[in-house]
Amino acid sequence: MLLPRHHLHAVLLLGVLVSTTATTAAEHGSRQLNILWLSVEDMSPWIGPYGDMTVPTPNLDRLAREGVVYDNAFATSPVCAPSRSSLITGMFCTRIGTMQMRNGNPSKAAVAKDPAAYKDIPGYEGLPPAFVRCFPEHLRAAGYYCTNNSKKDYQFKEPVTVWDESSGKAHWKNRSEGQPFFAVFNHTGTHESQAFPKAKRRPQVVAPEAVPLPPFYPDTPNVRDAVARTYNNIAEMDAWVGQRLAELEQANLLEQTVIIFFSDHGVGLPRGKRSCFDTGTRVPLIVRHPNGRNAGSRNARVVSFVDFGPATLSLAGIEPDARLDGTPFLGTFAYERKDYRRGHAYANADRFDSVYDRSRTVSDGRFRYTRNFVTDLPYIIRNAYREQLPMTGELYALETAGPQTPAQWQMAATVRPAEEFYDSAADPWEVNNLIDTPEHQERIATLRQHLEAWIADTG
Template identity: 45%
Template sequence: MPSRSRPNILWISFEDTGPYYGCYGDPVARTPNVDRFAAEGCRWTRCFSTSGVCAPARSAIITGMYAISVGTHHMRTTHADPAVTELPTPYSAVPPHYVKCFTEYLRAAGYYCTNNFKTDYQFEPPLTAWDDQGDAAHWRNRPDPDQPFFAVFNLMRSHESGMWPEKCPSPEFDPEAIEPPPHLPDTPKVREALARMYTHIAHNDREFGTLLEQLEADGLADHTYVFNWSDHGPLPRGKRWPYDAGIHVPLIARGPDLNSGRVCEDLVSTIDLGPTMLSLAGVEIPSHIQGRAFLGEQARPPRKYVYASRDRHDVSYDMVRAVRDGRYKYIRNYRPDLPYLSWIPYRNRHPIMQEIWRLRVEGGLDEAQSALFRYPRPVEEFYDTVTDPHEVHNLAGNPRIRGDLERMREALDAWIKEVGDMGRIPESEMVRTWYPEGRQPETAPVVCVPICAESPGIEPAPEGGTYDGPMLLQLHCATQGASIAYALRTEDDPHWLLYTEPLRLDAGEYLVRARAIRIGYKESPEIRARFVVREA
């Protein structure tokens, strides 16, 4: 498909947000822009994240690979804690050599790809993933206004850190009008925290509306697919957990061929987002990608199951796997000897978490609210999400659901075998296989190979040279799985292009700059070679 005929794609994600929108039936939410958008497109009611926390979830989104299958499952890899020096952090995860950010496939097809601004992939974002990355990134920055774009805006106001009282001293919502879910205590501080959450979502909604207005003002709305989604849910016993409160997320899309006002109840996983964008863009989905397209010509039949995982968070290890169908949730706790509430310092800053701890000490929690303190943990948990949407009644020992329990157990086992779960590998051992002698591997430097009558692609030209045209220049990197970025510009911060085929150099003088990167490796040193191509 010629690049100019491909549709534009715009993602607007809300950080740490469950389906707390008016269009999802939330009576408290004030989300007029999202609600209007949903009326113009399609709203999925059963979209679930692969993880209840940012980095593993975002790793799966950007690669189309489950975090447990590529070593990005521990939260997180890039931070160290001075109080717990035994952890093998910081490090950048090193997925298999064939794993790429799916945006590279879009760039290779002619898309201008831009991300504003969060990444959090468990590895440094490779230079080749984005044309523009940062808090000023925008589709409006593309040099050719006719170039199709894939633009991402991650709205951060709703992140967990916004729940600290000082981040939102004057919520826009009345705490008395908000009823906490049954697994959270009902106290003034909890209600105030929920008022802050709804305030942040309302703020995101206004930013969302502004971006849609910009798209309309640019005359691009009719030729652009727009998606709204979140990486995972918020709140204690939501974020970081595979309960629906942690993995059930909104997903709404509007596009040239999507029916207005449609509501879809198919199961969708956030790992499916990347391959779906490739499908809509007319780009072949690589065979290794584990997500599956739900729109476009490469769309596959609806899922029967979605899957989620939980591993180390901050300084505390865990291993939990979960599978969900349209009704039931099966959770397996591989470490029932560990408490539900291990030490996670960042989580403990949450005002609701502080209330939970306070009431635990005072004996003020009811049975549902005390579930996080149950010890030992059950090896298996099983919930009927229709009759028990907050997942507080574990049915794993109920003979009435034995057949469904066994079916879900088998589904989880099959998935673990299929994707190759790395959770049983000690993290320190995993990192040692990536970092021989404790050092991060480095991508090999780019080699320039001229191809012309006098130099038929046999000898490299590390510093360039003078050749008779016409001439092709091949760029090569010896690191398996590396991608190459290049520029024919002299400024300090040029627009780095993704190398996909030999460069044609007509008569003239060229400064060729190139850098290579494999995900998880250090970027190669930049090479610079000057070529003079003479008229034939």
Template identity: 40%
Template sequence: MLNRTLILLLAVGHLLCPVSRAGAAESTRPNILWLTTEDIGPQLGCYGDAYADTPNLDAFAARSLLYLTAWSNAPVCAPARTTIIAGVYPTATGGEHMRSTAPLPAQVRMYPQILREAGYYCTNNSKEDYNLAPNGKVWDESSGKAHYQSRGAGQPFFAVFNHVGTHESQIRTRPHKAVHDPSKAVIPAYHPDTPEVRQDWAQYYDNITTMDGWFGKQLAELAAAGLADDTIVFFYGDHGSGMPRSKRTPLNSGLRVPLLVHVPEKWKHLAPPEYSAGGKTDRPVSFVDLAPTLFSIASIAVPDWIQGKAFAGGKVVEPRQYVFGFRGRMDERTDMVRTARDNRYVYVKNFMPHRPHGQSVGYQLQTPTTRVWKDLFAAGKLTPEQSYFWQAPKASEELYDLQSDPWEVRNLAADPAHQATLERLRTATQDWMLATRDVGLLPEGEIHSRSKGSDPYTYGHSPDFPIAKILAAARLASNGDPSAAKSLAGLLGDSDSAVRYWGAIGLLARGKAATEAHHDALVSAMTKDDSVYVRIVAAEALGKFGNDADLAAALRTLLAAADAPKTGAYATTSALQAIDELGSKAMSIKSELAAIQVIDPTSYPRTREYPTRLMETLSASLGFEYGKPAKQPKKGKK
């Protein structure tokens, strides 16, 4: 009843709005309002979800344009916002990894800076969370109090209001007063049907209903200020659902977001070409397109470094055929995935198939669904569709038909009938990586060490970055072909450390047979390579699949690499993850592990929490207290 009352208030407020509009009517540019929320997919009534209760958003959609194919580019908040703020893929700026920090080149500015130069009053209420260090002041105000009401007379505004109540953390907050009946929740084919899963999904929908009330209040406030006719309004989520296998997983379930755009009559000449009240469009759009769309609406020239495409305003370009997604390091776990989607198919390229989609991310494991799902997998009580998330190795490539398989559980990559589609999307993904100069092909630490003195974007766009050679090595490493092992061993002698890194990953991913066949090359890489990242991967392979002497040497190598003041935060994270992958084989070093320093005081503060999280995991699994040497058994006793 409350939400429907808000709709009525909004309508009345719009009809009774005062003639004076705080100077907005005199502006030659429209106001732009972004109402955003966290961690939701298109689970809204206006998207056809019968379980959802979203009357305000449904009413808004009835007079706006609804996007059916909108992607966040990244399935987690910081890289997704990083995409938006620069209009450049984080895979090109070095900002793809969760809570990392990369400098920007001098010529690249964040979109609010450009809007401000054009006269807009720009406010952000209130999350930033960018993986990029800005060049100068970004917002006029960015805080929990930031508001367009503080602008100057006659000044157009761009304002963001972000709702946090739908965040992943709120799914698991207890106690909780239920609104949706868990017994009626639709459980995806990839999740087990348990009481914990049903409660989490129901609470997720409850939080969306609460957000819908917030959305209605924001529109009512705009109307009461007499600004509705002068303001173009966007609504979107910052990436897919906060439930596991959505958040952090670059499938459609983790990347698809709701996107609604409303353009008042006065500004219809700036509307998307497909615009109609209550209309829907299958034009593929993604977060990288938001910045150029703002510039297009505001009649600002789109800078040549922008990698997105405007889909509204006076500078609209031809529709995309594909949108793209990516995953790098998520919190304390490293992976590399690239994805592409058209209006029907989703393609996934797993560059590290030896890592499961469902790595043990501590923050994600706080959600009851994640814990019970993982426990059922360990007990062998899941269907194949439910098990795949936790399995390693995962497929080198995945292909899903969203028309027949909206849950993305039937991989068609090996189906002869879909080879043309697979090749088309594979080629599109590779072309995108080459065209945008994907520096994510480098180990995270090398993104920064190679670009020292400049920035990752500049390095990536220079001839010093041999992207074609590195991409070829990464594709060979991840193709799953056992016969490629000899060629991969040959890559260990390449002059480029990233090529050697992928050579080592390829042997690690192929397991015991490849490690034994190319034992000496891996030993040489572990002990002599000048790249700590090559040494770490070679050590993990030898520790997992070598003999006792190999294990002892591998553990010494990994301990040395985990010493943060000497090797840095990125190498420490990689080394600790490799030690964790060895499981009980690392028991012999728990005393030394307990005493090492895993915080690099010179590193970006945002990178420091993840080695600590890995140490917490290791201390629990190996039985030591971090910061205190583990007690060693007395001689003659086990």
């Protein structure tokens, strides 16, 4: 059954939480830790370690048994390129100008289709402050062999000094003997495009008629097919995780390596990707430390993508620049902020291809407050790319046909409220907007204040 976060609520009630894990190179003698990122695309925590047993995920279950499951990890944007800019820099994409999807020059295909339309449109990209470097540069300077296999998509042209290798053949095996490594492997099989009819159909682990549906979706064959394909893609991804673990074991490096598994944002289906809800921003995060440290535990700390780079540097014994937006939650230099960032995760939604939007959201793990600066848009923004998914048209049709259930009100709405507030524990799908509820006004005011501080600070 699909339980997006019911496990979390049980954890909070029982108080079974662990403190920040601080594995360091010093604990392993003079040997520097290896660090492996396993990054997947467009996936909410719809996996076994988070209580969703729709498809088996034995390798992720193993990671969870041997590692720490983070229950409150969030992307800085519900779409890939902006969130990846935060991962590589430790900065909020709104601060460095990488919040649009996407930046850069128009594609060659777009220009060829309509040269006149693009004649006077300059290309542009994000511009991180001078003190900000792509964090693998610091690792390389400390002797690490850094590889990326292979997606980048950072919203700015990264310097050639970021990676020793960045390609579909990049691998930590190519390093010098005994050299510590930081390696990123990215799995594209869970991307939203892999649920399109033209995409490769993975082996059917769960049938469309057997999948659970979020309450805001109509129960139609197209919806069930898209959700089933999403789950079957997750099952295949789990096997990929197993391959990465086997490579480390075969090289006797598993107990010398910190493994960090995560997704670049929430599920690729409509009302997930490109939306400022838990379904768009909450991600799985599992960290396996060597030699069973804190194995099988859960951590309720709120973690943001801006924290990943600083945490990776900290694991390597490198102190991150305090001017970064992110806070190291792992390693030698782990600590908690004392300002608006402590215990809160922030995200933005801006232009998606040709459709302009501007929303900002904050979550403390339990409650979510969202400010929509553009209210004359539907919740399901019109986006040509996602329209390759047949269920998208059925969601559009709810605007005229009306919702079939109360939970589908967002799907049928042609406008959005300026403010939204959700109890993400009592209402895990975030369909009951409590912005006007008297008993929540104090908490709403607090989160509103935090969000306004973030906007004033970062843009």
